[in-house]
Amino acid sequence: MKREVQGVLLILVGGAIARIVISGAYINYVKPSMKPYLYVSAAILLALGVLALYDAVRAPRTNVARVGAGAGHDHDDGHGHGSMGVAWLLLLPVAAVFLVAPGPLGAYTATREASSVSQPKAGELMPPLPPGDPVPVPLDSYATRAVWDDGRTLEGRTVELIGFVAPSPEGDGWQLTRLALACCAADTVPVKVQPVGDVPDLPANTWVAVTGRYQPGGGTQSATAVPWVEVDRIVPIQPPAEPYL
Known part of the structure; x- marks a missing residue:
């Protein structure tokens, strides 16, 4: 050359x-x-x-x-x-x-992979949620608390979760989703939460803030579990400045 x-x-x-x-x-x-x-x-x-x-x-x-x-x-x-x-x-x-x-990557990537919920280290306790009503909780933190701690730190609290709409793999409804990355977009893994209750139909990749409460369901003690959140309110929002967890 x-x-x-x-x-x-x-x-x-x-x-x-x-x-x-x-x-x-x-x-x-x-x-x-x-x-x-x-x-x-x-x-x-x-x-x-x-x-x-x-x-x-x-x-x-x-x-x-x-x-x-x-x-x-x-x-x-x-x-x-x-x-x-x-x-x-x-x-x-x-x-x-x-x-x-x-x-940034979105629903197309998320729907082709199972949810990935990080497991805490052995013996690590989930800290209580900070004050707030609702209290903003990162989607991966909510999933970890619900799946690996049986939702103990979520019970009785109203939370606000932010993510984008990704169609459910079963083809019925959608899941609140964020993509987490370790280094670059090539290694992203999805974290998913299933809204339950009065859930409107929304286009894929719509960013929303979901206010609701912990609802048992979706599985526990599994990295691919998709925990539930009982919806009080869903509000479309602008994409966050940092799209990945």
Whole structure:
């Protein structure tokens, strides 16, 4: 690959990374804690790209003397052009980021995987919920309390849960869902809670705040259980700034 092409590709990829970090779109793909590393990666790629272009511009053009020297060798020798084509294909994902940056994963991903409820460490006790009526509870915390602690810390409390609408795998109704990730969007797992009671039909990927109370059901002591919440109120909301847990 020519040094000029290397430089251009490095600058474009570095610029794409810098763009999604500055715009905040990076949280659609990685955890917020990765932001400093993305800045460093973008800076390194941009610096390498500039150095590659500088090196290509100042390098002596020794190949000029070869033009016409090889009589009978005017035709393509079949080397190099294939790799150049592959190199330019690397621009496709970069163009996608600049033109149409993909949004966060949602219902399509969630409906294709079973719920994943984190199990507390052996002997770890669930702390009581903080004051509040309703008290905001992260969806994964609610699921863990309901599944692994039999809802003891949820009983008698009104909670507010935030998530998006994902169609039920059984095809009847929907489940309140969030996607949790360890590092990047490639390793996301869904956490699901089943609203019960007066539940309206809502389009997939609608973000909602569900106010309600713990209702036994959906299974316990299983990482794939889908606990229930008895609905008092469901209000559509704007997507949160950080879509993943």
